[in-house]
Amino acid sequence: MQILDGVAVSTHIKEQLKQEVASLKAKGGKTPHLAAILVGNNPASEAYVGNKVKTCAELGYASTLLRFESNITEAALLAEIQKLNEDADIDGILVQLPLPAHIAENAVINSIYPNKDVDGFHPISQGKMVLGQPGFLPATPYGILLMLEYYNIDLTGKHCVVVGRSNIVGTPMSVLLSRNSRPGNATVTLCHSKTKDLKQFTLQADVIVAAIGRPRFITAEMVKEGAIVIDVGINRVDDASKKSGSRLVGDVDFDSVAPRCSYITPVPKGVGPMTICGLMKNTLNAAKNSGK
Numbered sequence: 001m002q003i004l005d006g007v008a009v010s011t012h013i014k015e016q017l018k019q020e021v022a023s024l025k026a027k028g029g030k031t032p033h034l035a036a037i038l039v040g041n042n043p044a045s046e047a048y049v050g051n052k053v054k055t056c057a058e059l060g061y062a063s064t065l066l067r068f069e070s071n072i073t074e075a076a077l078l079a080e081i082q083k084l085n086e087d088a089d090i091d092g093i094l095v096q097l098p099l100p101a102h103i104a105e106n107a108v109i110n111s112i113y114p115n116k117d118v119d120g121f122h123p124i125s126q127g128k129m130v131l132g133q134p135g136f137l138p139a140t141p142y143g144i145l146l147m148l149e150y151y152n153i154d155l156t157g158k159h160c161v162v163v164g165r166s167n168i169v170g171t172p173m174s175v176l177l178s179r180n181s182r183p184g185n186a187t188v189t190l191c192h193s194k195t196k197d198l199k200q201f202t203l204q205a206d207v208i209v210a211a212i213g214r215p216r217f218i219t220a221e222m223v224k225e226g227a228i229v230i231d232v233g234i235n236r237v238d239d240a241s242k243k244s245g246s247r248l249v250g251d252v253d254f255d256s257v258a259p260r261c262s263y264i265t266p267v268p269k270g271v272g273p274m275t276i277c278g279l280m281k282n283t284l285n286a287a288k289n290s291g292k
Contacts, residue, residue: 001258002151004230004265006143009150010273014059017280021060024288030091032287033062034118034279035084037095039077039103040070045096052094055276061283064090074103078111085113091290092118092283115289118282121167130175136282141173143274144209144230146281148183153228153263156185161201163218163251164211165192169232173209198222210251220256229257229264232271 025031034056038049049065056063066080077095084090093116095108109117114124120138128135137145148155160177164170174190177183191201193212202208202222208229210218215235223229233251250267258264265271 001261002263004147004151004263004270006147006265006270006273009147010277012150013146013277014055014280017277017284018059020284025060030287030290031060031062032056032092032283033064033090034092034094034283035064035066035087035090037066037068037077037080037084037093039068039072039096039099042098045098049096052276052279055280059280061280062089070100072103074107077103077108081108081111085111085116088290090116091286092116092279094119094279116286118279118286120172120278120282126167126172129172132179132181136285137176137278138168138172139278139282140169140232140271140275141176142278142281143276144173144232144271145176145183146277147230147265147271147274151263153183155183155207158186158206159189159204160186160207160209161189161191161205162209162211163191163198163202164209164213164232165190166211169211170209173211177207177209208252212251214251215249216251216253218252218257220253220260223257223260225260226262227260229261230271231265231267233267234272 021032036049036052038045053063053065084093093112097105099105109121112122114122117125117136120136125136129137155177162170162174174188177186178188189201191198199222203224205227208218208227211232213233215237229252231250231252235249236246237249239247248268
C-alpha cells in the first residue's frame with residue numbers, strides 16, 4: 001500500500017508554478033492576479049480562502065480578498081463580481097462556497113465571466129470539459145488528475161467507481177476519468193445516495209473516488225484487494241483526545257480500508273492540497289490568455 005501524498009505532490013507542482021511565474025515576469029509578462037470573495041465568517045471558509053491567498057503570495061501571484069457581511073444582498077454581490085469581471089488586472093475570480101441561503105449559488109457562478117472562472121464551475125467551463133475542449137477544469141478533479149499523473153498511475157481500461165454526483169467533484173470527475181487522455185481512458189460508473197446496493201459496484205472497482213460527504217462511509221468490505229482509493233471527503237467529527245474536541249476524517253474509513261489498497265489518499269494531506277494546485281494552474285493559464 002502506498003500513500004498518495006498530497007502535500008509532497010503539491011509542493012512539487014507549486015515549485016514549478018513559482019518558477020514559471022518568475023520566468024513570465026522576467027519576460028515582461030503579466031503577474032497572475034486572483035480575486036477571492038468571502039461572504040460571512042464561516043471558519044472553514046475563512047481557512048480555505050486564507051490558504052489560497054497565502055499560496056498566491058508564495059508563488060508570486062497577486063491576490064485580492066474582498067470580504068462582505070453575511071447579510072449582503074444577492075444584487076449587491078453580483079454588482080461586486082461585475083466590477084471584477086471588468087477589471088483587466090484581475091485574471092481569476094472565485095467566490096467561496098457555501099453562500100448564505102438568501103443568495104442563489106447558480107446566479108453567482110453564472111455571473112463570473114467564463115475567461116475568469118478559475119474554479120471551473122461556470123456552465124461554459126463545464127460544457128467545454130464535457131466536449132473535451134480547452135478550458136478551466138473544476139479545481140478538485142483537476143488536482144486529482146495532477147496527483148495521478150505525478151504518481152504515473154495508468155487508468156487505461158480500469159473500472160472507476162465515483163461515489164457522489166456533485167457538480168463540484170463527482171460529476172466532473174466521472175467525465176474526466178472517461179476521457180481519451182492520460183490519466184483517463186477508464187470505464188466509469190457514477191454512484192450516488194440513491195444507488196441500490198452500492199457495495200456491488202464498489203467491489204468491482206479498480207479505482208474508487210469517494211465524494212459523498214459522509215464520514216467513513218466507504219468501509220473495508222466495500223473495497224476489493226489492490227484497489228486505488230481517492231478520498232475527497234472532509235468531515236469534522238468529535239474527538240475528545242484532541243484539544244479542539246474534533247478532527248478531520250474522510251469519506252473512507254482509512255484504518256480498515258488502507259491495508260486492502262494499492263494506493264490511497266489520506267485525510268487530511270491528500271486531495272485538499274491538490275485542489276489549490278488546480279486553482280493556481282487555472283489562474284496562471286487565465287493570466288497567460290488575458291491578452292488574447
